Amino acid sequence: MTSTQIPLHTDFDSATTATGVLDGCDLSGMTAVITGGYSGLGLEAARALANVGVSVVVPARDVAKAKAALRGIEQIELAPLDLMDPASIDAFAQQFLASGRPLHILLNAAGIMAAPLRRDSRGYESQFSTNHLGHFQLTARLWPALLRANGARVVSVSSLGHRLSPVDFDDPNFDRRPYDKWIAYGQSKTANALFAVGADGLGEAEGIRAFSLHPGSIFTPLSRHLDIDDYRRVGAADADGNLLSTEQAGFKTVEQGAATLVWCATSHQLDGMGGVYCEDCDIAPLAVSENEKAGVRPWAVDPELARRLWTMSEQLTGVRFPAGQHA
Structure with missing residues (x-):
C-alpha cells in the first residue's frame, strides 16, 4: 500500500550532501544499477555509493564518455544502454540477469529536459520515451534481479517540474496537440512519480519498494537545451541575461542534489514504506495549492x-512485468 505523503522530519535538510547521508554506512555486498550514472546527479550518486562499498553498474549511451567521467572510482562497471532503444534496454538487462547477481538498488536517474521535439523509432516523444518509457521497460526487465535481492528499492528521479503538467492520457506523444518542450518535460516527470506509485504497489509483497524524488534546483548537464529565456524562467539568470552562480540562484550543489537520491535508495527511515515522492531527504508534503513552493501535486x-x-x-x-503482474 502506498505510504502517506507526510514528512518524517529527518535529521537532514536541503544542505545535506550525498556523502553526508551515507556517513558511517558500509553497504558492501550490495549492487546498484544507476542510469545516468556518469553525469550530474547520477555521477555523484554513483561515486557516493561506490565509496561505501556498493558495486555500481552504470549503463551508458556513450561508454567512452562514461569511462572518462568515472575514471578513478572503484567498483564501477560500465555497459551500453540507450533508453530510447528497446532492443538496447533488453540487451543490457539480459547481460545483467545472466550474471546471476541480485539487484538491491535501481536508480533511474538518466533524463533529458526541455528538449526540442524529437521522436524515437516508434514515434514516441523523446522526453516521455527517455524519462519514463525507457525506465519502465528497464525496470520490468530487471525485475527478476530485484526479486533476488530479498529487499530492493527502485528510485526514480522526478522533479518539481512535474507541476508543469499531469500526464495527458489522450495524447502523451504530442501527435495532435502543439508541442511544448516544458509541458512535455512536466508530463514525463509526473510519469516518473506515478511510476513509483505503480511499481511500489506491484513490488511491496515481494520486498521491492519504489520512491520518486525532486533533487532540488541544480546546474547540471541536464540544462544543455536551455536558452537564456529558459534560464530566466527557472530563476538562473537575471533580467540582463547574465547567468547566476549557484549561490546567487539559490540552487543546490550537485553534491547536495544527489543527497535525496541516495537517501531514498538506502535510508532505514523508509523501511516498510514506499510509493512516496521525496525532497530534501524527507517525504514531501502534498501540495494542494499552486502557491505552495514545496511538495508534490x-x-x-x-x-x-x-x-x-x-x-x-x-x-x-509491449512490455509486461513478470508473470503478467500489474500494479
Missing part, C-alpha cells in the same frame, strides 16, 4: 492515475 501520486499510466505504458512498450 496530487496528480503525481494518485493511485488511479498510476494504474492508468501503467496500462498505457504496457500498451506503448
Whole structure:
C-alpha cells in the first residue's frame, strides 16, 4: 500500500550532501544499477555509493564518455544502454540477469529536459520515451534481479517540474496537440512519480519498494537545451541575461542534489514504506495549492492515475512485468 505523503522530519535538510547521508554506512555486498550514472546527479550518486562499498553498474549511451567521467572510482562497471532503444534496454538487462547477481538498488536517474521535439523509432516523444518509457521497460526487465535481492528499492528521479503538467492520457506523444518542450518535460516527470506509485504497489509483497524524488534546483548537464529565456524562467539568470552562480540562484550543489537520491535508495527511515515522492531527504508534503513552493501535486501520486499510466505504458512498450503482474 502506498505510504502517506507526510514528512518524517529527518535529521537532514536541503544542505545535506550525498556523502553526508551515507556517513558511517558500509553497504558492501550490495549492487546498484544507476542510469545516468556518469553525469550530474547520477555521477555523484554513483561515486557516493561506490565509496561505501556498493558495486555500481552504470549503463551508458556513450561508454567512452562514461569511462572518462568515472575514471578513478572503484567498483564501477560500465555497459551500453540507450533508453530510447528497446532492443538496447533488453540487451543490457539480459547481460545483467545472466550474471546471476541480485539487484538491491535501481536508480533511474538518466533524463533529458526541455528538449526540442524529437521522436524515437516508434514515434514516441523523446522526453516521455527517455524519462519514463525507457525506465519502465528497464525496470520490468530487471525485475527478476530485484526479486533476488530479498529487499530492493527502485528510485526514480522526478522533479518539481512535474507541476508543469499531469500526464495527458489522450495524447502523451504530442501527435495532435502543439508541442511544448516544458509541458512535455512536466508530463514525463509526473510519469516518473506515478511510476513509483505503480511499481511500489506491484513490488511491496515481494520486498521491492519504489520512491520518486525532486533533487532540488541544480546546474547540471541536464540544462544543455536551455536558452537564456529558459534560464530566466527557472530563476538562473537575471533580467540582463547574465547567468547566476549557484549561490546567487539559490540552487543546490550537485553534491547536495544527489543527497535525496541516495537517501531514498538506502535510508532505514523508509523501511516498510514506499510509493512516496521525496525532497530534501524527507517525504514531501502534498501540495494542494499552486502557491505552495514545496511538495508534490496530487496528480503525481494518485493511485488511479498510476494504474492508468501503467496500462498505457504496457500498451506503448509491449512490455509486461513478470508473470503478467500489474500494479
